[in-house]
Amino acid sequence: MDIFHDMIGWENFNRAIFLDETYHVALRNTFRYAIAVAVLKLLLALFAALLINTKLPGIGFFRSIFFLPFVIPTFAVAYVFRFFFHPANGLVNEVGTKIGLTPSGWYADSKTALLTLVLSSLWGFGVPMLIFLAALQQVPVNLYEVAELDGASSWQKFKAITLPAISAVLFFNVILATVDSLKSFDLAFLMGQGSGYPANSTLLYSVYLFNQAFKNPWQIGYASALALIFFVILLILTGINFLLGRLYVKTEN
């Protein structure tokens, strides 16, 4: 077999980088989406993990509820959020008008569709939260007790004990959130009706890649080129993350 049959050199890369405007839209959307989702999701996950790591009476009940975002399958989440953000009779607009906000078109308006997708994606903070929680469980309690004897405030304890103790896991979560939000597919595919509706405003990189590869006219070659470019982008960003990680990761070893 001649695997070099029908090789077209750099044509696919040339097309992606210089010619394909829809691709550029997808790239821009993906970066805007990923930055917002990664930052917000991590903050939310850390906040939630700290909250359910407290030893209040009845915390077990709240923990079980906080685990919920895990269990509901993505297709059900997409369905529910479509109704929450429904422009005509959705919950968000309903509550919004009551407190004096102008109703928005949300996912039906190309100006707000990406924002709607970001807000819906935050629902998935469960994985980083669980990882944060597991890390918080391993911070020795006596460290806090000593700090309390010295009269340290909550913020001081968080900065001096918690953050260094979970820094290795924080680093893991940062890498993962960056890569995951850039690779997001499910929700964007479902909410954007598979094509970045409306007007390509929710078209993410992986959705565009999928459409090129598995939809008519099945441009596997072009899709592979896109995947390789994507891989390089992710590699560079992860490299940057590793460099940044040196600034804040403290290990025992």
Add this chain to the structure above:
Amino acid sequence: MKTRSRPVTFFLYGTLIVTSLMLLLPLLSLILTSFKTFEEAIGVYRWFPKQFNFNNYREIFELENFDYWLYFRNTMFIFVMKVVGTILTCTLTAYALIRFNVKFKSLWFTIMLSVILLPGELLAIPMYQFYLGFGWFDTYYPLFTACFFATDVFMIFLFRQFFMSVPKELFEAAEVDGASEFKIYWRILMPLSRPAILTCLILYFTGTYNELYGPMLYLSSPSKWTMAQGIKSIEDVFNLGPRDYIVPWNLVSSATLLSLIPVMALFFIAQKQFMESVARTGIKG
């Protein structure tokens, strides 16, 4: 344990309750939809059904091509195989990464990590051709075999990060006592990593439970279907052709809720385990 001041406790509970309510809304919506009629469920969205009826739940068990227990057993089988393979091989790999100084270790690690960066859709094509060549179509092998070769880099990375936070003195003390490498791994590191192992368990459970892509690709005979495939098939009952694609959300909601019961049970157990590990940290500290 220290006592918190009243306003702080009040604030914490307030935040917990508000966040919980927001997290419960989608589930609530799912529950309410499961009591609706077909017409209500596909029509204009209203929160509450006109009348609560349990027909959907009965219909789920009467549907000719939907077997809840069969799908549950199939899914559990795949889950157990996947999680056993992953925990064994990935913890060993992570152990090797933190304990042994191999040549070019950081290079190997970087290569491993870069696998996370590959888009999953891209890997699916060669994997499919590979497994087909083995004659593994319509078997469970393609769904879990890879797990026995430490292919889940995410988990290796996770375990490595957890192992790294174990004090070095523990290893040194064990070495002084003449413990073998395997003993250090099995008797010291593994018990200390219970929260991480539990995390892996939960992620795999829900992952296997919700995964549709792999099973749809490989399992064709309905007797081998997983839960996600089963629920998906309900949609097809009402599929009137590619143009009139109507999803019977009432049935899908009730089936989804029924399928959630085992997952919820696992969470209940898991969260107790988490509490136990809190207690253990207390004694250790």
